[in-house]
Every structure is written in structure tokens, then in C-alpha cells.
Amino acid sequence: MxxxxxxxxxxxxxxxxxxxxxxxxxxxxxxxxxxxxxxxxxxxxxxxxxxxxxxHFQGRPTPVSYLRNLSDMCGGAQIYAKREDLNHTGAHxxxxxxxxxxxxxxxxxxxxxxxxxxxxxxxxxxxxxxxxxxxxxxxxxxxxxxxxxxxxxxxxxxxxxxxxxxxxxxxxxxxxxxxxxxxxxxxxxxxxxxxxxxxxxxxPRMVRDFQHVVGIEAREQFLEMTGQLPDMVAACVGGGSNAMGIFAGFIDDEDVSLHGVEPMGTSSKLGDHAATITYGKDGMIHGFRTMVLEDENGDPAPVHTIASGLDYPGVGPEHAHLYRTGRVNYSAADDKEALDAFYKLSRHEGIIPALESSHAVAFAMREAKANPGKSILINLSGRGDKDIDYVTETFGFGES
The missing domain is CATH 3.40.50.1100 (Rossmann fold)
Structure with a gap:
């Protein structure tokens, strides 16, 4: 089974x-x-x-795009994106x-x-x-x-x-x-x-099953484009729905390594990040058992990330399970890396990503250099229309 x-x-x-x-x-x-x-x-x-x-309403399937310019800029692995930013309303x-x-x-x-x-x-x-x-x-x-x-x-x-x-x-x-x-x-x-x-x-099961369409499409599309499966599949993780959606399509493919990218925020200090798997421990939150970031009183800790959709002190229980079993690798990208990825994808590919998705882009940019000859498929879980005012008013327009 x-x-x-x-x-x-x-x-x-x-x-x-x-x-x-x-x-x-x-x-x-x-x-x-x-x-x-x-x-x-x-x-x-x-x-x-x-x-x-x-x-007929959402516009599925969304495509997989080869990010040629970003791949050339980073060197090493070839980077692809599942374009959930093109799903109606702009996200998965x-x-x-x-x-x-x-x-x-x-x-x-x-x-x-x-x-x-x-x-x-x-x-x-x-x-x-x-x-x-x-x-x-x-x-x-x-x-x-x-x-x-x-x-x-x-x-x-x-x-x-x-x-x-x-x-x-x-x-x-x-x-x-x-x-x-x-x-x-x-x-x-x-x-x-x-x-x-x-x-x-x-x-947790129901939302995963409804998001599984992302992974089903991505697996079929990548095979059609390249004739093989990706070496790595990556997605940002807050609660973790976009990640479980794409992971579900490859979960039984042992040769495909799966990577969840958490928000490191501004530092590893409690309250400065929302990297639950990286720094959390087993606990309860909102009626289910998972990994949780806790304060000194054992309550859910305050969190920070540039991406509002990732600022949760817990994580989906399936992610905690996949971390414990070793099937998925979890790492983190900080605010600066996510912001740099936001600007780079916008400037070099003509795609303005959500700040949440930018964490996965940052992971791909970082890992590409270390994995020549490999392929990385990221889930571009949303577009950045919602973030452009905040980003430009707070950080400007990036380097030209």
C-alpha cells in the first residue's frame, strides 16, 4: 500500500x-x-x-516553468517552478x-x-x-x-x-x-x-488530499518536459499545505529528495523566527499534536518572519512525522535571503513571487551551486501582488 x-x-x-x-x-x-x-x-x-x-474556474493545470535565467545566474543545478501563482486568486x-x-x-x-x-x-x-x-x-x-x-x-x-x-x-x-x-x-x-x-x-489529511493535485500535475509535467523526475523538490513550510501538496506527488519516489524550507526570520533567537521544525519540540497546539515553538512557560512562542503566511509557531503534523522518519529534509532561509530571492526572480524571470514562496526560491538559489548536473523543482506557491507595497515601501526596489 x-x-x-x-x-x-x-x-x-x-x-x-x-x-x-x-x-x-x-x-x-x-x-x-x-x-x-x-x-x-x-x-x-x-x-x-x-x-x-x-x-473551468481555477484554470488548472498550472504549468511548470524552466527558470533558465535564474539557473544560469546561480550556476550548477537547473531550477524549475510549479506555477501555483497562476492558479486563480494567485496562490495554491x-x-x-x-x-x-x-x-x-x-x-x-x-x-x-x-x-x-x-x-x-x-x-x-x-x-x-x-x-x-x-x-x-x-x-x-x-x-x-x-x-x-x-x-x-x-x-x-x-x-x-x-x-x-x-x-x-x-x-x-x-x-x-x-x-x-x-x-x-x-x-x-x-x-x-x-x-x-x-x-x-x-x-491535515483533507487539505493534503485536496492539494495533492499540485504534486500529481507537477510529476507528470516534469516527466514530459525532461524525461525524468527531478532530483530535488522544495517548498516553503509554515503550516505546510503547499509543501504537502507537491510532496504528495513524489512521496513514493525514493530517488527524489524532498525539502521543506522554514522561515529563519532575522536570527535564531526565539521570537525572531518561525522555524518550528528547526528549533521546536513536541507539543500541542490548536487541538493536535505536532512540533511547536514554545516559550519558557510552555506556551506557543511569539514568531517573526517577513512572510505573514509562514508566521505560525507550529507545523502540520505530517511534516513533523516526515521529519522524524527522515523522508523530508528541513532547512531554513532568513528574511534577507527571501528578500533577495524575491528581487532576483522578479528581475531575471519576470515573475514576482510571494514572500512565502521566496523562501523556496532562496533554497533553490543556494542549493543550485552545490548540485551541478542536478534538477531542482520548487513549488512557487503564490504571486507577490499582495507583497509589493510592503516590500517597496520598506526595502525599496532592490539592486538594478
Missing amino acids: GYLKSTPDAQGFFGDYGGAELPPPLVPHFKEITEAYERLAHSAEFIRDLRYIRK KLNHCMAEALLAKFMGKTKLMAETGAGQHGVALATAAAYFGLECEIHMGEIDIAKEAPNVTRMKLLGAEVVPVGFGGRSLKEAVDSCFQSYVAQADTALFAIGSVVGPHPF
């Missing part, structure tokens, strides 16, 4: 990580979601509708949001709820809600609202209610906390469409 069919187990555990520890009022609602997903995942009608949406997030909205519709729900960091998940869910005629409530930290103003505007134009979160670190973790609190009172009529491969079971 292949990895994806055998993992997670029936309780949602990836080895030692995952599961669901919920307040009693939410237990029946998550059971309902699990049962609905198990039923619909193998439903010809659900699969037909999802395929139609992906092709719509892959699971349209599927979660379709699931909600099948379940008879009338509202979608979610947290968002960089705003891409919020935009994608607001888009899905508009498509299916559902209400939408998005919780977003005040820091991220200030950094990602274009996405806040997009969410409001799409009809979503954006709830500012002003307590604690005023970022992604607090947005999750706030949304869970609001969801408890609305669970009968709403679906909490978690935005990554995090949260209680079944969401």
Missing part, C-alpha cells in the same frame, strides 16, 4: 503526530466533517464537480478552499469561516464562498492586516466579513484562536475551513 493510502491512521495520526483534542461541544461537528469527507472523497459526483471547477490556497466549500455545500452548511495570515487563504475562501453563494467570515491579525492591505481589500470586495484580531501577537496564531472561539457558536450552520495541513483531524 502506498504512503498516501496508509497515512494517517483512522484517528488522524501521522506516526506520533496529529489526532484531535477538541472541546466537547465541537466533537460531534468534527465527527460530522470526517464522515462527510470520507463519504464524498470517493463520490463520483463530488469528484466530477471538483474536476470541473479546477479546469484555492485548491482546498473550493473543495472545502463544495464539501460545505454537500453538508448543507450556509457559511464558511477561516483564519488567514498573508490573506491568500482568506481571499481564496471568500472567492469560494462567492462562487457557491455562502456567507464568509475571515479572522486576521492586525499586524497582517496592515502588511497585507491588498488582500484585505480583495476579501471585502468578494463579500467576506474581515474580523481584526487585536490580542496577543496579533498574527496568525491569534487569528486561529479567534476563529475557533467564533466557530463554537456557529458550528451547526458553518464550516471552519482550516487554511493549511494543521488543526484537528480530519483537516
Whole structure:
């Protein structure tokens, strides 16, 4: 049996990580979601509708691009990118949001709820809600609202209610906390469409499965382009949905090394980064067991990264499992490396990447030099429209 069919187990555990520890009022609602997903995942009608949406609304498949100029500039390995920036709404997030909205519709729900960091998940869910005629409530930290103003505007134009979160670190973790609190009172009529491969079971599995389309497409496209599989596949990791999406396509290919790239922020000091696997330890967060960055009191620690979509003090449980088993290699890129990659890809390839995706670009630029004759496929998980005001106002336009 292949990895994806055998993992997670029936309780949602990836080895030692995952599961669901919920307040009693939410237990029946998550059971309902699990049962609905198990039923619909193998439903010809659900699969037909999802395929139609992906092709005729999202614009899938997205292409794989050979980054010739960047490859020549770096020297060594040849760099390719899976272009999720060309997916409708500008990132991979719509892959699971349209599927979660379709699931909600099948379940008879009338509202979608979610947290968002960089705003891409919020935009994608607001888009899905508009498509299916559902209400939408998005919780977003005040820091991220200030950094990602274009996405806040997009969410409001799409009809979503954006709830500012002003307590604690005023970022992604607090947005999750706030949304869970609001969801408890609305669970009968709403679906909490978690935005990554995090949260209680079944969401880590469900979001991975919905994002698997990225890996399926990328594997087929790379083989068609080059006649072989890539030597390395890399993606940025915060919660980790874009990474699990592309990793899932290659997880059973032992000759393909998989690489998750975490945000190192400004230093290795706690509070200056969000590199959970690099510096975290086993713990609990938001109802599931995984690796967590903790402060001296054992609480989730404050985090920092230039990329709002990666500023989470935990990580998807499947990533913790793949790290422990050694199937995926995890490293980090700091803010300076990500910013340099942002400018380099923009200037030399005509592609403005999201700051989140720029961490994967930075990894490829770094590793290319050390791997002549090899190929590196990165998941370019989103485009940088949302980041250009923040980057140019804070850091300028880069070197000419």
C-alpha cells in the first residue's frame, strides 16, 4: 500500500503526530466533517464537480516553468517552478478552499469561516464562498492586516466579513484562536475551513488530499518536459499545505529528495523566527499534536518572519512525522535571503513571487551551486501582488 493510502491512521495520526483534542461541544461537528469527507472523497459526483471547477474556474493545470535565467545566474543545478501563482486568486490556497466549500455545500452548511495570515487563504475562501453563494467570515491579525492591505481589500470586495484580531501577537496564531472561539457558536450552520495541513483531524489529511493535485500535475509535467523526475523538490513550510501538496506527488519516489524550507526570520533567537521544525519540540497546539515553538512557560512562542503566511509557531503534523522518519529534509532561509530571492526572480524571470514562496526560491538559489548536473523543482506557491507595497515601501526596489 502506498504512503498516501496508509497515512494517517483512522484517528488522524501521522506516526506520533496529529489526532484531535477538541472541546466537547465541537466533537460531534468534527465527527460530522470526517464522515462527510470520507463519504464524498470517493463520490463520483463530488469528484466530477471538483474536476470541473479546477479546469473551468481555477484554470488548472498550472504549468511548470524552466527558470533558465535564474539557473544560469546561480550556476550548477537547473531550477524549475510549479506555477501555483497562476492558479486563480494567485496562490495554491484555492485548491482546498473550493473543495472545502463544495464539501460545505454537500453538508448543507450556509457559511464558511477561516483564519488567514498573508490573506491568500482568506481571499481564496471568500472567492469560494462567492462562487457557491455562502456567507464568509475571515479572522486576521492586525499586524497582517496592515502588511497585507491588498488582500484585505480583495476579501471585502468578494463579500467576506474581515474580523481584526487585536490580542496577543496579533498574527496568525491569534487569528486561529479567534476563529475557533467564533466557530463554537456557529458550528451547526458553518464550516471552519482550516487554511493549511494543521488543526484537528480530519483537516491535515483533507487539505493534503485536496492539494495533492499540485504534486500529481507537477510529476507528470516534469516527466514530459525532461524525461525524468527531478532530483530535488522544495517548498516553503509554515503550516505546510503547499509543501504537502507537491510532496504528495513524489512521496513514493525514493530517488527524489524532498525539502521543506522554514522561515529563519532575522536570527535564531526565539521570537525572531518561525522555524518550528528547526528549533521546536513536541507539543500541542490548536487541538493536535505536532512540533511547536514554545516559550519558557510552555506556551506557543511569539514568531517573526517577513512572510505573514509562514508566521505560525507550529507545523502540520505530517511534516513533523516526515521529519522524524527522515523522508523530508528541513532547512531554513532568513528574511534577507527571501528578500533577495524575491528581487532576483522578479528581475531575471519576470515573475514576482510571494514572500512565502521566496523562501523556496532562496533554497533553490543556494542549493543550485552545490548540485551541478542536478534538477531542482520548487513549488512557487503564490504571486507577490499582495507583497509589493510592503516590500517597496520598506526595502525599496532592490539592486538594478
